Amino acid sequence: MKIILHPKYEHQKEAILQLVEGFFTKGELIVQGSRNTIKSNVLGDEKVNIKFFAKPGPLKSVIYSFFRSTKAKRSFEYANYLLNHKIATPFPIAYVESRSSVNLLGESYYICEQIDYDFTIRELIHQPLFPERNVVLEQFAHFTYNMHEARINFLDHSPGNTLVVKKEPGIYDFYLIDLNRMKFEDMSIEDRMDNFKKMWLSKTMVKVIAKAYSKLSNYPEEQLHTLLLKKTSSFKRKITKKKYLKRKLGKK
Structure with missing residues (x-):
């Protein structure tokens, strides 16, 4: 060994x-x-x-x-x-x-x-009334922005791969896991928004993320919102279609 x-x-x-x-x-x-x-x-x-x-x-x-x-x-x-x-x-x-x-x-x-975490981003996806949901999303956008600024393109940036620890009300820490698929490169704003697509964001969550990322990056909020919504919707359609085809093929 x-x-x-x-x-x-x-x-x-x-x-x-x-x-x-x-x-x-x-x-x-x-x-x-x-x-x-x-x-x-x-x-x-x-x-x-x-x-x-x-x-x-x-x-x-x-x-x-x-x-x-x-x-x-x-x-x-x-x-x-x-x-x-x-x-x-x-x-x-x-x-x-x-x-x-x-x-x-x-x-x-x-x-x-081992990190004793409180939840992952996945819990926010299906719970619109999750406590301090928008606060968590805003801080998660900041965490991801810092990651992008460090030239880290995390290819598995999905809801279960970020652990969240609540330090105190309104303050959260984030930890990346499942790390073996990454690229280290400069990322355009389109690349950055594309990196959020696997998070399975709702339209409301897209709006929160775009606004928070805009404040950090100085890119217009409207531009980021349009890009992020496009990337998220396209990814959801692709996965939904793939699941549909699997079900159809499974019946044959």
């Missing part, structure tokens, strides 16, 4: 390896996916999350082994980039990769701190 640690955790290398080796028998299950699984466990006196990436198929194993960074490595490196640019994410502790005798990738793991 190959393990890369954040310098703060060098002294806990053996304990981290033990958590990884006992992943399937110990810890509390958080997410059980078809290929990825997340569990929580304890490292010293700290709660941590361990994300397991299943062994890729033969072709992807070659790609991840020799031509592209693994998901675990990207998660670790991207988290460090975010924190270096003052964008919050659970602190990256380590990543671990198992390799074959010919250096082909097997299973891999990403270990980070």
Whole structure:
């Protein structure tokens, strides 16, 4: 096994390896996916999350082994980039990769701190009367603006991938998770509005986000509203059509 640690955790290398080796028998299950699984466990006196990436198929194993960074490595490196640019994410502790005798990738793991959050953006989507909903959205727009200014194009910017912690009434902190799909590039205003499309915003939420982003970016609110509404509506139509076709094909 190959393990890369954040310098703060060098002294806990053996304990981290033990958590990884006992992943399937110990810890509390958080997410059980078809290929990825997340569990929580304890490292010293700290709660941590361990994300397991299943062994890729033969072709992807070659790609991840020799031509592209693994998901675990990207998660670790991207988290460090975010924190270096003052964008919050659970602190990256380590990543671990198992390799074959010919250096082909097997299973891999990403270990980070556990954030005890209050909710995700998803909860706001279906609850128009969510407490301080517009306040949260305005601060989320500010968080995303800072992300864009740091040249971070988070390709999985969707409702479940931002954890929200309520510090006090009217004050919220935001943490990005599921980090392995990002680009680091200058973003046009159209790119920036496109980055919100997966949030599944209602027309009311679009209006709040556009107004808040306009104040930060100095782009006209009307322009942002038009762009954001167009991107959001187009994405919703695309997903709805895809689901409809899947249902139709499933009946045949």
